[in-house]
Amino acid sequence: MNRQSKWFDNISAKSAKAGRRRAAADDVQPCQHPGCDAPGTHKAPKGRGREGEFYTFCIDHVREYNKSYNYFNGMAPEDVVAYQRDSQTGHRPTWKLGQNAGKRRKKGTAHIDDPFDVFPEEAAASASARRPRRTVLASHRHAFETLDLDEAAERQEIRARFKALVKRHHPDVNGGDRSSEHRLREIIQAYNTLKSAGFC
Numbered sequence: 294m295n296r297q298s299k300w301f302d303n304i305s306a307k308s309a310k311a312g313r314r315r316a317a318a319d320d321v322q323p324c325q326h327p328g329c330d331a332p333g334t335h336k337a338p339k340g341r342g343r344e345g346e347f348y349t350f351c352i353d354h355v356r357e358y359n360k361s362y363n364y365f366n367g368m369a370p371e372d373v374v375a376y377q378r379d380s381q382t383g384h385r386p387t388w389k390l391g392q393n394a395g396k397r398r399k400k401g402t403a404h405i406d407d408p409f410d411v412f413p414e415e416a417a418a419s420a421s422a423r424r425p426r427r428t429v430l431a432s433h434r435h436a437f438e439t440l441d442l443d444e445a446a447e448r449q450e451i452r453a454r455f456k457a458l459v460k461r462h463h464p465d466v467n468g469g470d471r472s473s474e475h476r477l478r479e480i481i482q483a484y485n486t487l488k489s490a491g492f493c
């Protein structure tokens with residue numbers, strides 16, 4: 294049965310080919326940009342609310358995507374700060390001062406070292422007790438300098454500068470550059486400091 298054996302040869306050759314194709318596809322998926330067949334060698338975050346999910350793009354399309362991608366786009370400065378604070382505490386629910394302040398101390402780690410002022414609501418409470426007073430402490434002066442602002446800068450100016458700097462230094466618009474990530478963290482800390490102290 295010559296014909297039958299030929300038929301089987303054909304099948305096995307085909308499935309071997311498909312197997313090779315599958316193996317290749319496991320290694321590199323194609324770029325997800327519509328109509329692009331280039332190998333998807335780069336990953337790009339899908340964005341807010343879809344953390345941990347990525348698109349797969351070729352080098353050209355990941356660049357195009359990164360240029361238009363702004364994670365914090367449309368977020369108010371407070372939300373950016375809240376997001377940053379949450380990410381530092383692992384997105385655990387935040388506690389309001391007052392009703393749960395005592396519980397937080399008991400339930401959380403026994404002592405929270407807070408040299409970088411990542412729990413601004415506590416600082417804000419003590420700052421509001423001291424208001425109205427605009428003494429510029431060294432830490433506040435440093436915060437103004439970090440945001441490249443004059444110490445006399447008004448609320449609006451501080452907020453506008455913060456938004457602009459977040460946009461400019463976000464790592465996702467800088468190709469994931471670590472130094473811009475570091476700079477962004479400084480900017481957010483500086484803004485937290487000024488906000489806690491009631492400057493903005």
Ligand SMILES: [Zn+2]
Nearest residue numbers: 324329351354
């Ligand atoms: Zn592509």
